[in-house]
Amino acid sequence: MSYLTIENLNLELGGKMILKDLNLSIEKGQLISLLGPSGCGKSTLLRGISGLNSIKSGKVMIDGRDITKLAPKKREVGMVFQSYALFPNLTVADNVAFGLAMKRIDKDTVSKKVAQILELVGLEDKAKSYPGELSGGQQQRVALARSIVVEPKVLLLDEPLSALDAQIRKQLRLELCRLQKKLGITMIFVTHDQEEAMAISDRIFVMHNGQIAQEGTPSQVYFHPSNEFVAGFIGNYNKLNKEQIERLFGPLIEEGSTYALRPEAIEFTPQDDAVSVVGQIIERHILGNVVRCTVQTQYGTLWVDRMNQGQAVLNDLKDVTLFIRQEDVVTLHQ
């Protein structure tokens, strides 16, 4: 049986239905991501699980216990907010100790646990500092420590890294991932950044219009997007219609109306079982380690990604032949 189960969850905010008949289940000790664009309901789902927003109908179960109607403090759920929500009037140590004090744990145990967790997040020397004296990354570590130290059954993280600059964000997400594995905490991480979700998650739940559009491991979601929305959100897929696909491969393909093709699956060199398509490179964009070429073909415009190894050939190339394998084509559902 799953550790966290959500059944037919409906949640309304200001007269508008935000989450519609949502179902979701998570295993213990997993780090899962709720991925989706702004307004898709991912943060609302987190607030529904935490009890900060009351749900209209449905059920939330953690470890076999129905927590649907419990107050937030009785749910044994921790939360890290996007804005950190550290208490400005308390020191780092007091912030971390706050949840333990609420559990009426004796002072010695509290001090010991606070020292342990602060060392774990690398802030043992900041125990006496106030939140206002810390950088954004350090504040986020304190927020994380404060939520972890009370040993919640599930830790919810609401876009915890989005206020940080790119470099620190990348560093922190890996550290967060390591920490989750070390402590074996069940975490639900909300993000709109597909790269972030891919990098840290055991499973990804892609959300769209208050529902789960697809769930799976990062590989499953990336290589086999099940519908147009996921293909559009998770990667820069080439979208092809049925007519284009039939002209390329004949009428053998799985029934569907829209098909997706990863830009990196298209090759410039001959491949086994691949069909060839003649085209012209009309644009090149260097995206760091990848060069994205826009190729005009008789089947429409296609994006082709190649590793950026400074190839002069690629830079000078104009007329190209593309090689596309049928097995790389993914059928999308509406």
Added chain:
Amino acid sequence: MKKMNRFIITLFVAFMCLPILVTLVYSFATEWGKSILPSGYTLKWYAQLYQDPQFLAAISRSLILTVVTLAAVLVILVPSIALVAIYLPKFDHLFKPIVLLPYAIPGVVLATGLMRTYTNGLVPLFAVLSGGLFIYSLPFMYQSVRSSLQEIDGTRLMEAAEMLGASKVYAFIRILLPNIKIGIMVGSLLTFSAFFGEFQLTNMILGGDFETIRIYMLRVMKVNGHLSSAVVMTYLILLVIISALIIKLTNMNRKRSSMMREEAAFKPIVKGSPAHELLNH
């Protein structure tokens, strides 16, 4: 241009300070009517004032009225503002125009309304006056507490405290109040000055039965200009002292900078350290 600016500012400051300066000199003057400067200086007006039991009683009444009403404002109004801002935000758009109403209602209308409703003897007039002043404090308190709450993102702080197991009351007292202290102080300061110098409501509701410093000042003004100048100066100094006290208390709040930007990396966990113990628990 700079010189011109300085001149205008100096002129403005002189214009603002001159009446206070003249009042100060007048309160020390033996006589000042037929000459440019006073004919002599004396402390007798102050001596006479401070020996007048009616003056001391008026000051005490003003202080009691102000402190009692301010205490009621702090105990009732501050939690109400926080409650609406955090838990009933959709009513905030109703709350806002209501609290601004005292700006629009003339004191005479409020006083008449209060007297019509409450002069049946059931409610003590002091309580009616205090209630009237309470209404007058709404705009000051609301604006300063509301903006403090917005600044610290009070809703998120309360949610974080509740998620960590705190009750709403505990979270309000332990987390919210200390962080909106500045807003409360500023609101209190404005309210204090307004209450302490209030005349219209007090005069209409209680009048001569409850002579506050402002009513005393008006009475003395008709009798002796020098004496009334001494009252004005005493009143002003008292307000400055109380304001300075409140500002001092506000500044005692630890100043924290957010200048530090270096990132402490996660350090390797050393065997035998507290974190090592936690991981191997």
